[in-house]
Structures are given as C-alpha cells and as structure tokens.
Amino acid sequence: MREMKISLTFQKQAYAVFFAVILSLVRGVTYSNEIGIALEAPMAILAFTFCADTYVQEIASKRSEIWRLCPMKKRMNSIYRRMVMQVMFLLAVAAASYGLFFLFQNPSIYGMEQSGLKIEICQFFVYFAAIAVTLGFWGLLSNLVSCLFRNMWAGIGGCMVLWLITNSTIGDRIFGAWNLFSYSFRELEDSSDFSWIYGKVVCIVIGIMAVAVLPKIIQKRG
Amino acid sequence: MGIKIEDLTVTFRNDVTAVNHADLEIPKGIFGLLGENGAGKTTLMRVLTTVLSPTSGTVTLDGMFYSEGNFEKIRRKIGYLPQEIDLYPSLSVQECLEYMGDLSGIPRQTYKERINYYLEKTNLSEHRRKKMKQLSGGMKRRVGLIQALLNEPEFLIVDEPTTGLDPEERIRIRNLLVDFSEGRTVLFSTHVVEDLVATCNQLAVMKNGKFLYSGNMKELLEQARGHIWICKTKEEGTARELEKQYHVSSKQYVGDELQMKLISETPPQMECSSCEATLEDAYIYLMNKEPHNAKYGAAH
Numbered sequence: 001m002r003e004m005k006i007s008l009t010f011q012k013q014a015y016a017v018f019f020a021v022i023l024s025l026v027r028g029v030t031y032s033n034e035i036g037i038a039l040e041a042p043m044a045i046l047a048f049t050f051c052a053d054t055y056v057q058e059i060a061s062k063r064s065e066i067w068r069l070c071p072m073k074k075r076m077n078s079i080y081r082r083m084v085m086q087v088m089f090l091l092a093v094a095a096a097s098y099g100l101f102f103l104f105q106n107p108s109i110y111g112m113e114q115s116g117l118k119i120e121i122c123q124f125f126v127y128f129a130a131i132a133v134t135l136g137f138w139g140l141l142s143n144l145v146s147c148l149f150r151n152m153w154a155g156i157g158g159c160m161v162l163w164l165i166t167n168s169t170i171g172d173r174i175f176g177a178w179n180l181f182s183y184s185f186r187e188l189e190d191s192s193d194f195s196w197i198y199g200k201v202v203c204i205v206i207g208i209m210a211v212a213v214l215p216k217i218i219q220k221r222g
Numbered sequence: 223m224g225i226k227i228e229d230l231t232v233t234f235r236n237d238v239t240a241v242n243h244a245d246l247e248i249p250k251g252i253f254g255l256l257g258e259n260g261a262g263k264t265t266l267m268r269v270l271t272t273v274l275s276p277t278s279g280t281v282t283l284d285g286m287f288y289s290e291g292n293f294e295k296i297r298r299k300i301g302y303l304p305q306e307i308d309l310y311p312s313l314s315v316q317e318c319l320e321y322m323g324d325l326s327g328i329p330r331q332t333y334k335e336r337i338n339y340y341l342e343k344t345n346l347s348e349h350r351r352k353k354m355k356q357l358s359g360g361m362k363r364r365v366g367l368i369q370a371l372l373n374e375p376e377f378l379i380v381d382e383p384t385t386g387l388d389p390e391e392r393i394r395i396r397n398l399l400v401d402f403s404e405g406r407t408v409l410f411s412t413h414v415v416e417d418l419v420a421t422c423n424q425l426a427v428m429k430n431g432k433f434l435y436s437g438n439m440k441e442l443l444e445q446a447r448g449h450i451w452i453c454k455t456k457e458e459g460t461a462r463e464l465e466k467q468y469h470v471s472s473k474q475y476v477g478d479e480l481q482m483k484l485i486s487e488t489p490p491q492m493e494c495s496s497c498e499a500t501l502e503d504a505y506i507y508l509m510n511k512e513p514h515n516a517k518y519g520a521a522h
Contacts (some may be wrong), residue, residue: 002321005312061308065273066369069297070325078325222273 007054007082008089019046020093024100032109032120033188035101036127040184041167043094043131044138048159050090051139052152054082055218059150068222076215083143087135094131098124119191130183130200137180137203138163140210147217178202224249224407225270225377230279232265232431240265242431243279252403254418254425254439255411256505261428263411264305267379270409271302283377301375303366305382311355315346315365318354322369333372340368343398345391359386367395371402378408384417396421415502427508434508439501446499446507451484453494464490469510471503485510 019042027038058064067075101107109120138159146155165171166180179185182199225248232241240262257263268274269281272293281288283296310318316337323333341347344364354362367383380399384392392414399408400421412418418425419439426436435442454476455461461480464470469485483497484490485507499507 002313002317002324005317006310006321009312062304062306063309065268065271065304066302066307066322067325068273069271069300069302071294071298071327074325074327 003078003081004085006057007086012050013089016046016050016090016093020097021100024097024104027101027105029101029105029107032102032107033123033191035098035105035107036123036130037184037188038101039094039097039127040131040134041163041181043090043097044134044163044167044181045160046093047087047090047135047138048142048163049156051083051086052142052146052155052159054086054139054143054146055079056146056150056152056155059222060152064222072215072219075218079143079214079218080211083139087132087139090135090139091128091132094135095128098127127183130196133200133203133207134180134183137207140207140214144210144214144217147214147221150221175199224284225409226280226282227266228280230266230269230281231277232262232269232274233277240431241269241276244428244431244433246426246433246436248407248409249424250403250405250407251424252399252408252410252422254422255409255428256413256415256418256425257428258509262431263428264381265431266428267302267381267409267411270377270379271300272297298373299376301370301373301378303370303380303383305385307366309354309362309365309369312353314351314353315341315357316350318365319368319372323372326373328373336372336374337368340371340398343394344368345394360388360391363387364391364395367398376406378402378406379411380408381411382413383410384412384414392417393420415500415505419501427505429509442504442508443499443501446485446504448496449485449487449507450497450499450503451486451490451494452497453482453484453490453492454479455482455492456480460492464492469506471506 023039023042027042029035029038053060058067109116141162142155142159144155145158146152149155162180166175167184171179171181172185175182177195177198179199180203182196186196187193227244227246230241230244231239233239242262244262244266255263255266265274269276272288283299286292286296288296310321313321319337320333323330323337326333328336341350344367346361346364346368349357349361354365357365363383363386367380370378370380383399384395387395396417399410402408410418410421423439424437425439425442427434427442450471453464455464456479461473461482464482464484468490471483471485473480473482475481483503484494485503489496
C-alpha cells in the first residue's frame with residue numbers, strides 16, 4: 001500500500017487514464033482485431049514514461065543516500081513491488097482502453113452469436129497477454145536505463161529511440177517475427193499465425209536480464 | 223573506539239579537492255563539526271556514510287576499515303540525516319517512518335515502538351496522520367531525524383538537524399541527541415554555534431578541506447582568550463574604520479553609542495576592554511588566524 005502511494009501518485013494515474021481516453025477517441029479502427037495494433041505501441045510509450053521514475057525519484061528527492069544504508073535485499077524488494085504495482089495499473093488501463101475502443105469507435109465485430117463472441121473473447125485474451133509482456137518490458141527497461149544514468153529523462157529518451165527503431169517499417173523488415181512489436185506487425189488476416197510470440201519471447205528474455213542486472217546497477221550507482 | 227580518519231582526500235572529476243589530506247578521530251559522544259560553506263563537511267559526511275569513496279586515505283569505524291567488503295556491516299551501524307531530504311510527500315508521517323523501518327529491515331513491532339517513542343520525543347505525535355507534504359520545514363526536519371534514529375545506529379551523522387526549527391524545538395532536538403549519544407557516536411554538523419555549545423565538548427573546525435582545529439571546546443575558547451575586545455564609539459567614521467581594520471563579531475547600539483566586539487591579536491588602537499570569548503568568537507578567530515591575514519596584520 002505504501003509503495004502504491006509512492007509510485008502511483010494521483011497525477012500519474014490521471015495522465016495514464018487521460019492518455020487512454022484520448023487515444024481511444026482519436027485513433028480510428030474499422031475491425032475489432034485492429035484494436036490491439038492501435039494500442040500496443042502507444043501503451044509502450046505510456047509504460048516507459050510511467051515507470052522511468054520508479055527508483056530515480058529517490059535520487060531526485062535526495063533519499064538515495066539513506067537508501068544506501070538499507071539492506072540491498074529490502075531495497076530491491078521495494079523497487080520490484082513498485083514496478084509490479086505500476087505494471088498492474090497499466091494493465092488495467094490497457095484492458096479498459098480495449099473496451100473504450102469498442103465504445104467510441106464501434107468497430108465491426110464477428111457478430112454476437114456464440115462463435116463470434118468466442119473469437120472476440122479469445123482475441124481480447126491474446127491482446128491482454130501480448131500487452132502484459134509489452135508493458136512489463138518497457139517499464140523494466142526504462143527503469144533500468146534511468147538507474148544506469150541516474151536520470152529519468154535518460155530512461156525515457158533511451159526507450160524512445162528503441163521504440164522509434166522497432167516500431168517502424170525498417171524495424172519490421174530487420175527483426176521480423178523477433179521484433180519487440182511483433183504483435184502489432186503480425187498478419188491480421190491469418191489468425192492462426194502465432195509467430196509474433198518470438199518477439200514477445202525476446203521481450204521476456206531482455207526483461208529477465210534487466211531484473212538480474214538492476215541490483216548490480218543500484219549497488220554500484222546508488 | 224569511534225571513527226578514525228587518516229590522510230583522507232576526496233578529489234572530484236572536475237579536479238576540485240573537497241577534503242584534503244584530513245586526519246581526525248571522532249570519539250564516543252557528540253562531536254561537533256563546524257566550517258564555512260564549501261569547507262568539505264558534507265563531502266566528509268558522505269564518505270562516512272559510504273555514499274562517496276575517497277580518492278585516498280583510510281577510514282575505520284570501531285576498528286573496521288571502510289572497504290567494499292565491509293560496507294554492508296558498516297551501513298547497518300550508521301544513521302544519517304542529510305542536509306537536504308524530501309521524504310515521501312504522498313505518505314503520512316506514520317506511513318513514511320514505517321516504510322523507512324521496513325526498508326531498514328527492522329522488525330515491525332520494534333519499529334512501531336520506536337516510532338511512537340520518537341514521535342513523542344520530537345513533539346510530532348499529533349501530526350502522525352498528516353501527509354509529509356502538509357508539514358512545515360521544521361516538522362519535516364524532525365521526521366528526517368527520526369528516520370535516522372530508527373535503527374538505533376551506533377554512529378549517527380546529522381547534517382544541520384536544527385535548520386528551520388523554533389528555539390523550543392531546537393532545544394528538544396538537542397536534548398534528544400544528547401540522550402541518544404550515550405554509548406554511541408554522533409557527528410553533529412551545524413552552522414548554529416549555540417547548538418554545539420549546548421551539546422558537545424569535542425569539535426572540529428574545517429576550512430578548505432582541512433581541519434583547522436580538532437579537540438576540546440574549552441581549548442578552542444582558550445586560544446581566543448585575550449583576542450576579543452569590546453570598543454564603544456559615537457562616531458560613525460570611527461566605527462567604519464574599525465570594521466575595515468578588524469573582524470567585528472557583533473555590534474549593537476547601547477544608548478547613543480555603538481558597541482563593537484572586535485577580534486584582534488593585539489589591543490585595538492583606541493580605548494577598549496578585553497572580554498570573554500564565545501564559541502562564535504573563537505571560531506571567527508580561528509578561521510582568520512592565518513599568517514598573512516590582512517586584518518590581523520593591520521593591528522600590528
């Protein structure tokens with residue numbers, strides 16, 4: 001609860017919700033299976049700006065000198081708890097945004113008969129799994145880069161560069177199914193194609209590496 | 223045992239040397255640290271809290287060397303109140319201190335008892351539900367001090383703990399530090415000389431990264447004895463002339479006369495009387511007691 005109050009301030013919650021509402025209002029979609037594509041890349045931006053200050057707020061507020069005196073395990077637990085809470089919140093926003101697209105954009109759906117509903121539900125869960133990985137990855141990465149440079153803007157800037165590279169035609173051409181945004185670049189017509197999972201596996205692997213490296217950076221850089 | 227600093231030097235990347243071959247022994251009890259702004263006090267404290275690594279020299283705490291391998295053990299013995307700190311504005315006082323207790327690895331029951339005790343001692347009990355952002359500067363300072371005391375450290379480092387406090391609160395904090403210092407070491411850095419007079423016997427004075435003085439307060443006062451003078455004048459021109467020639471540690475109007483306290487190696491060349499040195503006078507005397515100091519030279 002205390003970590004929640006520290007890392008999920010009212011301002012942060014407000015701008016995340018505002019971002020989701022505006023996005024669902026201005027980004028047009030024709031079919032329901034386009035919602036995931038419309039959401040993934042912008043949600044990644046939200047994730048890396050949202051999580052960039054997870055630890056470096058301690059540096060900015062000069063609390064890091066006190067943090068240094070605390071046991072490493074406790075410090076890391078607190079950082080990871082903050083991260084989990086932020087990603088869970090963003091996940092809830094991402095799920096709500098999916099619904100907002102239905103509300104504001106009224107996309108064509110597979111019909112309300114049983115099989116159509118099943119496809120829509122299945123589509124949502126696939127989106128939910130993909131966006132969970134995306135949010136976790138970008139959140140962890142921005143926190144890691146911020147800690148490395150002891151500056152939130154370094155985390156946001158570094159992630160923005162990577163975002164621009166991977167969320168582009170060039171990125172799609174170079175990385176293909178291994179792209180971080182493989183879910184957005186997937187073949188929409190072929191719903192049985194799950195090769196985009198490779199890209200998400202890359203996200204998970206890099207995310208695990210970020211989790212493993214973070215304690216060393218915190219210890220070294222404080 | 224306490225803390226032993228030997229030949230300590232801290233040079234930053236921009237070639238600024240903040241601490242320059244400094245030697246110091248800090249015994250048990252409250253130890254005062256005085257010095258002008260930029261003297262190197264905060265840098266020294268950052269080394270002592272393991273935040274900064276020295277360029278050269280050694281530091282030991284109760285015989286334990288400051289080295290990478292010992293840092294975890296040393297950190298557990300230290301409590302620190304930095305000069306500037308902004309504790310979690312969105313948390314209440316109670317939540318903030320509980321969070322710091324959790325982070326320090328103190329058992330829940332223990333830190334809850336200590337929080338209650340120190341909130342009472344610092345007169346903050348009735349503000350425990352207030353958010354940190356709602357507190358005044360002085361209250362925030364007191365909460366900062368409680369977080370430093372929470373793990374009952376063997377070595378407490380406090381950087382200007384009384385800043386922003388009213389006189390009554392300052393006395394309360396000073397007394398708290400004196401009580402706390404029993405069997406422990408407290409390094410008390412401040413610009414408020416009165417605070418040191420009221421709390422410590424031992425102190426060190428820093429200037430340009432070096433210790434000008436380290437030892438007993440009485441001896442420091444003794445050094446200034448016979449160099450503090452009281453002069454009275456009615457003429458503004460004379461007063462200005464005195465200010466040019468000597469260090470004036472205080473001045474006030476007494477009736478229609480201006481009474482000035484001067485610091486000089488020899489008696490000023492006008493009617494004056496010698497007076498007892500305060501720590502402030504002794505500090506000013508020491509800071510300016512250099513062989514080629516123009517103002518001291520003027521008196522000769």
